[in-house]
Amino acid sequence: MITWNNLDTISAYQELRKVTPVNLREAMTGENGAERVRKYSVPMAAGLAYNYAAKQVDDEVLEALAKLAEETQLAGKFEALYNGEVINTGEKRMVLHHMTRGQLGEGVAADGVDKRSFYVQEQKKIAELANKVHAGEITNAAGEKFTTVVQIGIGGSDLGPRAMYLALENWAKVNNTFKMEARFISNVDPDDAAAVLNTIDVAHSLFVLVSKSGTTLETLTNESFVKDALKNAGLDPSRHMIAVTSETSPLAKSDDYLAAFFMDDYIGGRFSSTSGVGGAVLSLAFGPEVFAQFLDGAAEEDKLARNQDMFANPAMLDALIGVYERNVLGYQNTAVLPYSQALSRFPAHLQQLDMESNGKSVNRFGEPVGYPTGPVIFGEPGTNGQHSFYQLLHQGTDIIPLQFVGFKNSQMDKDVVIQDSTSQQKLCANVAAQIVAFACGKEDENRNKNFEGGRPSSIIAGDQLTPQALGALLSHFENKVMFQGFVWNINSFDQEGVQLGKVLAKKVLAHDTDGALKAYSDLLNI
């Protein structure tokens, strides 16, 4: 029997608060530190591992977290979500994105169909389209192959797919699976669409319009922008556009598109990278096989998220350590720091995934909660961040928990030896050095050169950023965010906080304003 209770009513949470905090600096110094690195590690899919040795935990804290996991029924709640219970209670919806990637739990019928079959079928249709485009069976009106795919979407229809594309672009090039260059148009700023259109060959471009509702104003505006450009080039837009939308949207049965692929309300935008939202652009760019490998990695990682034992469930463990940092230790942010240039936009995707899911102040029943929920997420790739904001991370007045990601091997395998080491070795040496520097610090009589240490981090480490590894990485963070939502007793699947701005923007455009809103409209000459 699953029960939903606020975190501050959970007795295991009260116990956790009484546990003596770990002195990370002491814990990570000497052979004890080496022992922690070997011991505090849990395998993930695709050869990755989640290592939490440099987190502010020890066996006692971990035991308390395991009790918290049990009392908050995390495994049972995940299982319920996975098997199609209505977990998005605010909007009365199931949460089914796991079904896009080999979910093998219970089947779920909705809208008159089996949902797993529905998602699989849509992916099959996308793969068929992509294969035909690559084979030159679907071409422009002149019978020429498409060379570029342009995604038009915003938020979850942009950040995830864009981050995944950038993560695999160079891998695909060196592995000879690179089919089409992808570009992205998202912002309603007209300079965004104009700039992308300026640098592509529209005659050989296929546009993927992504909007679940078919009513996202930014996306429809950019669609119109693109259609004008196609018409101005003497082209028929309907031969250059496909739609990814819901079956009930105005786009679904329009003749304006070469094809339409369907999703539904059971897959939230920020969880949609493994659905057609990511599937169309990634299958066109890299081929359906690469997209399938990406799904395989996510599916393998999802299986680990079903483990009841927290110590064998990396997403659950990561989630609970994050709750400990947020609610007991009082840290307000988390920095995501991938030592991989290919993951340059992965932090921006996690920023949406995490902050939009868990940036809530009311519980599942609409009652205010009396404790902090989702943290601020930000980050940039290392080693770039080292030459930028790491100064504050090392010596600032607040402690910021860190999430590193690193790989033993580069994607492109082109390297150079300088001062007896390759660039890849330097990259890895830097992430190892940073973890220890943050944890252990270094005393100096000159206080300006003194490092307090005690700054917690974890690392997800792997062999190489392959499609499988990327899928596993994505799944890990999706599941982590959901586990944290369960602990905080909030609904991670709605986003009511974005509505008010939309309503007021419409008023501004209708000149239906007074007070400050009118004054700002005047200021910006609207």
Added chain:
Amino acid sequence: MITWNNLDTISAYQELRKVTPVNLREAMTGENGAERVRKYSVPMAAGLAYNYAAKQVDDEVLEALAKLAEETQLAGKFEALYNGEVINTGEKRMVLHHMTRGQLGEGVAADGVDKRSFYVQEQKKIAELANKVHAGEITNAAGEKFTTVVQIGIGGSDLGPRAMYLALENWAKVNNTFKMEARFISNVDPDDAAAVLNTIDVAHSLFVLVSKSGTTLETLTNESFVKDALKNAGLDPSRHMIAVTSETSPLAKSDDYLAAFFMDDYIGGRFSSTSGVGGAVLSLAFGPEVFAQFLDGAAEEDKLARNQDMFANPAMLDALIGVYERNVLGYQNTAVLPYSQALSRFPAHLQQLDMESNGKSVNRFGEPVGYPTGPVIFGEPGTNGQHSFYQLLHQGTDIIPLQFVGFKNSQMDKDVVIQDSTSQQKLCANVAAQIVAFACGKEDENRNKNFEGGRPSSIIAGDQLTPQALGALLSHFENKVMFQGFVWNINSFDQEGVQLGKVLAKKVLAHDTDGALKAYSDLLNI
């Protein structure tokens, strides 16, 4: 007589803490809100204005801030910095980046030369080189024009110049001043250089190597990477590379470069966008005239930062409001939200500028401070952010102060009318709507749809993002960060916090490790 004292010893600060906090929601509702929008605004250079109506201030708070400005001698300290006093006390250096852009205070002699003349001379040399490259007087060995400029640098040699390039790229294209495409290589991850080299025509590329010391490991590694690529293409690297460095660096007099341009230790990396660090790549990309306009905007804004009256000094005012938010109201972050796709990487530059400058725990004399200093800075362009992390900003459990930027006109002037408004109008309507939504909120009986409001923001608004406006914007934030450093009594110009990681990374590469450092090296197979 200038004196340096910790913030918590300042009596005006103690007074400020006693002032009744403003109820922003009430203050911004009704005609009072409109009046604030008209009143709480201060002109900036290049037609910009800093509007702080939606900040949590009123006349009483502002009066207290003005007293704080006076007691902490902000105007005098800025004047001292501007006129070449040794303000970077930790490293015993002057802070002279204002001299790269028309500083007309006192002259300063150092290293045996007048520094203003030195910087101006270097910029003239850069302009001459750029003009010769554009005119085809400096070409590759085959006598063909260079079409691409590639900056090799990291941190301040990357983030600022890259953000400025992206900010003006489309403006230059529509204003017919676009000369060469620019690309950037920064990360030591070998995939970064490999990917850039894969997508450019090296035979027609000119590389700008930027390292003040000439010893930045990432940059030298990437230089070697690039030289190998040039040699493999049968090209002579010395005909394809220029250096921006200090006169005493190993790069200064090397035959490896077509030309070398000099800077010095009085210009910190994060303050170097208006020096040769930004000057070479921006002059090559857009022509020296555009770079000069950018400097003009910065110089005009610098003049405003000299105003003793806080109410006529936007950088000082912004700085003090930020201190109030950080130290009295207890807010830990600031989100930077430009409603301009061209400013997509401007938040990443500000992240370095602010967090590296003011992420410190000791005062100018090396003594620990007992109050929070620099905040975490993060951000993405609107409207993209609205579909991502704004959920947390509106309804999360922490209040995050916001810094908006918006322009009445787009850069490229290509637009489309949908639902009776242009994209640019929609963009502006959204930023106006968000400010009011954050400040005023909206009550709803359904607590999940309730908006508390009371979330403070400011906006820098202007006509268009031109080179002058960009220069003004950059100068504003540089000077704001310095004013905050003065209030917190810290040295904003060193970065000792980045040293420990460098030392440990060298140990890892030399296999001189034990304990946790060795264990992490094993984990990453170094």
